[in-house]
Amino acid sequence: MNRIRLKQATGASQAPDISIEYLTRIEQGRDRNPSIAVVNALADALSRDPSERNRVRYLSKIIAGACSGHAQPAPPRRDVRPSVLETLRVLEPGIAMVTNRLGDVLAHTSAFESVTSGTGLLDADNPNLTRCVFTDARARKFFTDWDDVADEQAFDLWLAPSVDNSEWFTTELAPLAGLAFARRLNCHVVPQRGVLRLNHPSGCRLELLHETLDLSADARQLVVFLPVDERTAQAVEQLRHRPH
Structure with missing residues (x-):
């Protein structure tokens, strides 16, 4: 088989199928802008907990932002009421x-x-x-x-x-x-x-x-x-x- 059915690993009926070639491109950094569905499916397949899933999504966003020239998140505000x-x-x-x-x-x-x-x-x-x-x-x-x-x-x-x-x-x-x-x-x-x-x-x-x-x-x-x-x-x- 040349495709990975993440839904079989996660039990999610809507999880996308990912080809081995596409997964290889992600691993090698040749595709730096996977969709949210793909990121979530990978996190599910790896049994990540909610906090780790949030961090995976965040990292995918800043990598995509760096490649597209978008600004990364700014430091938090320091004002006090x-x-x-x-x-x-x-x-x-x-x-x-x-x-x-x-x-x-x-x-x-x-x-x-x-x-x-x-x-x-x-x-x-x-x-x-x-x-x-x-x-x-x-x-x-x-x-x-x-x-x-x-x-x-x-x-x-x-x-x-x-x-x-x-x-x-x-x-x-x-x-x-x-x-x-x-x-x-x-x-x-x-x-x-x-x-x-x-x-x-x-x-x-x-x-x-x-x-x-x-x-x-x-x-x-x-x-x-x-x-x-x-x-x-x-x-x-x-x-x-x-x-x-």
């Missing part, structure tokens, strides 16, 4: 930030800036916690349990509600982050979100609980960090009054 900014103001002098599943630090309290000072996190024009964790050597010292934090950031990236945005960010980050990032990205193991332990560059050791509140209206999260004990609370207070 005024009411959310007001919430951060009310939380002062607490430690809090607004972020998304990609790890963008979109807004924060002054106490958050104090706790992360000297770590490089807020040095970039567009701060991103995930990028900092995987590409800044200082992060491995700052986060006592770096492996656990890395697991959390990779898992949240996989959970990102926008496939376009998460693929854009993953494609940008993967060459810089290397194997430490790549091997985590597809594990899909729910991380243990315990106490966040920090080694501040000033010498302070901090232990913080963190509560994440979903702002579902705009795909954001409000993360509030709470000192575990009085020692950490006093250390945070000292950091707040240090000149940066």
Whole structure:
């Protein structure tokens, strides 16, 4: 036979037949614009789960876009609603930030800036916690349990509600982050979100609980960090009054 009946493998009555020659062209990159029906049929035949099917469809779109000259997806917006900014103001002098599943630090309290000072996190024009964790050597010292934090950031990236945005960010980050990032990205193991332990560059050791509140209206999260004990609370207070 010179055709593959994907519907026999998937049980789908409307799945297209694909010739061996056409499948070979796809594998060799000679056909970079398969139809949505073909992409879905291939994903079914390979028993991909829903999230992986979305990524396959996305990758087929950006490859086709690159070949046709169409622009690839833009980075996600970084604006924060005024009411959310007001919430951060009310939380002062607490430690809090607004972020998304990609790890963008979109807004924060002054106490958050104090706790992360000297770590490089807020040095970039567009701060991103995930990028900092995987590409800044200082992060491995700052986060006592770096492996656990890395697991959390990779898992949240996989959970990102926008496939376009998460693929854009993953494609940008993967060459810089290397194997430490790549091997985590597809594990899909729910991380243990315990106490966040920090080694501040000033010498302070901090232990913080963190509560994440979903702002579902705009795909954001409000993360509030709470000192575990009085020692950490006093250390945070000292950091707040240090000149940066």
